[in-house]
Amino acid sequence: MRLAETGRGAGTAVERRSPLSTNRPTSNSAARRERRAAQRAQRGAPGGPVARERRGAVALPPALRSPIALITIGVLVVAAIGLVLVLAQNVVGGSTTAALTAPPQPVPAGLAHDRSIGKPNAPVKLDEWEDFQCPYCDEYTTNIEPHLISQYVTAGQLAITYHDFSFIGSESLNAAVAARCAGNQGQFWAYMEYLFANQGPENGGTFNQALFDKIATRLNLNLSTFNQCLTDPAVASAVQAETKQGQQLGIQGTPTLFINGKQYTGALDLPNISAAIDAALRAAPSPAAAPGASATPGASATPGASATPGAASGAPAVAPSVTPAAS
Amino acid sequence: MSARRWLANERTGLAAAMAGFALLAMVALGYLAVEKLTNSHPVCFIVQGCDTVQASQYSTFLGIPVALYGLAAAVLSFLTVLGWWRTGDRRLLYVPYTLGLISLLVIAGLVYLELFVIHAICIWCTIAGASLILGWLVSVLAVRRFGTAS
CATH class of the missing domain: 1.20.5 (Single alpha-helices involved in coiled-coils or other helix-helix interfaces)
Structure with a gap:
């Protein structure tokens, strides 16, 4: 009876507990698992304690x-x-013009005007015909001309005028246009010297827009005006017209110099050129006698005449002669 | 309208806006790139400074026209936007967002150069820049709406 009761009771109990024994423990463990997962998520979540511990004291939001x-x-x-x-x-x-090579000496203040340097009434006029890609022009402009400027131009004895004889290639024309555009802003001479100081291989891509802009920036030109001028066909036409004028003068190579209208045919070195200038100075009337003298290029560069130096020295010449092959 | 369909329409709208701005930028930058590569003079309108800007040293970077970089960015943005629109893969949104952010910074620098260094404004560059910036702003909206895992 007891057993039976117990057994029945036990059996009943088992039967009664049976649903509980299968559900309640499962429900409890699931709940526990959920709680633990939530706690783990909270600890390990961004900003949680574990995350903070892993990342150190400072945690990013x-x-x-x-x-x-x-x-x-x-x-x-x-x-x-x-x-x-x-x-x-x-x-x-220094600026975006860091790669630019500066000319050997700055242009003396107040002496450069248009495409000339020197007093307009100087007794001796030197007209130089050059191509910006011509290496001998570079030698002349970089090594000889500064001495002429310091020796004669600053003394008021010489006025130098630059002329375009752009025949080597399109870069010659482009550089000449750029120099004239700088001249429109009163900086032809400085720009011209920068171009020669940064000369590269002929038609090798040196004279490009970037270089033109760099020089313009260095000289504080108005870039907008400058670049508009670069695309002005009239400027290029003027360069070509002057080159044609040079051909009509009989110029066959660069640099070609005319001293008081007479073509200089001596060696292209400082002693010989200085001697020719000295000779012209001696032959020229005093400035007071010729106050109206100008450095107009076309007027003074008369073909046919020759200004061979009278006292040529034995100093090495930059180029043996001024011929087309020289450039 | 169900939420799912509404989201799909919203994605379509954002994608269409981004793709449209990318296309506009592609047209302007493509034109500038072609003109630069062929050494031609771009047709200018409203403001006259295209030649000056195109001729500037700042119009090329590492020997390549700057417009080509922008064109590449616009094309990539356009393609990834299409990809996002078709697949809904939010990771694809990061591409137009990143390119747009880079473009924004580059455009800021170029506008500075135009105003204070070159002293000229290129209308085609302005159109391209505005399109890229607007496209980036739309991508910000898209990223905020779809760019995080739900």
């Missing part, structure tokens, strides 16, 4: 850990680094 935030921060950091590098390069290099 969730907004800064999204891919977009990381992309934005990355781009801005790279841009900031790039900006710093550019600014540092400009500071070290």
Whole structure:
């Protein structure tokens, strides 16, 4: 009976507990699992204790850990680094014209005007016909002309006028146009010297827009006006017209010099050119006697006459002769 | 309208806006790139400074026209926007967003150069820049709406 009762009771109990024994423990464990998962998620979630422990004391807010935030921060950091590098390069290099080679000496203040340098009533006029790509023109302009300027031009004895004889290639024409455009802003002479100081191989791409802009920037030209001028066909036509005029004068190579209208045929070195200028000075009337004298290029560059120096020295010449092959 | 369909329409609208701005930028930048590569003079209107800007040293970077870089960015944005529109893969949104952000910074620098260094404004560059910036703004909206996992 007891057993039976017990057994029945037990059996009943088992039967009664049976649904509980199968459901309640399962429900409890599931709930526990959920609680534990939630706790783990809370601990391990961004900003949670575990996340903070893993990342150290400082934890980024969730907004800064999204891919977009990381992309934005990355781009801005790279841009900031790039900006710093550019600014540092400009500071070290001086400006965007860092790669530019400066002429050997600056143009004396107040002496350059239009495409000439020197007093208009100077007793001796030197007309020089050059091509910006001609290496002998570079030698002449860089090494000889500065001495002529310091020796004769600043003394009021000589006025030099530049003429285009652009025949080597399109870069010659482009450079001549650029120099004239700089001249429109009163900087022809300085620009011309910069072009020669930065001369490269003939038709090798040196005289390009970037170089023109660099020089213009260095000389503080108005870039907008300058660049508009570069595309003005009238300027290029003027260069070509002057080149044609040079051909009519009998010029066959560069540089070709005319001293008081007489073509200089001596060696292209400083002693010989100086001697020719000295001879012209001796032959020329005093400035007071010829106040109206001008350095107009076409008027003074008369073909046919020759200004061979009278006291040629044995100093080495830049070029043996001025011939087309020289340029 | 169900929420799902509404989201799909919203995605379509954002994608269409981004693709449209990218296309506009592609047209302007493509024209500038062709003109630069052929040494031609771009047709200018409203403001007259296209030649000056195109002739500037700043119109090329590492020997390549700047417009080509912009064109590449616009094409890539356009393609990824189409990809996002078709697949809904939010990771594809990061591409136009990133390119747009880079474009924004580059455009800021170029506008500075136009105003204070070159002293000329190129209308085609302005159209392209405005399109890229507007496209980026739309991509910001898209990223905020669809760019995070739900």
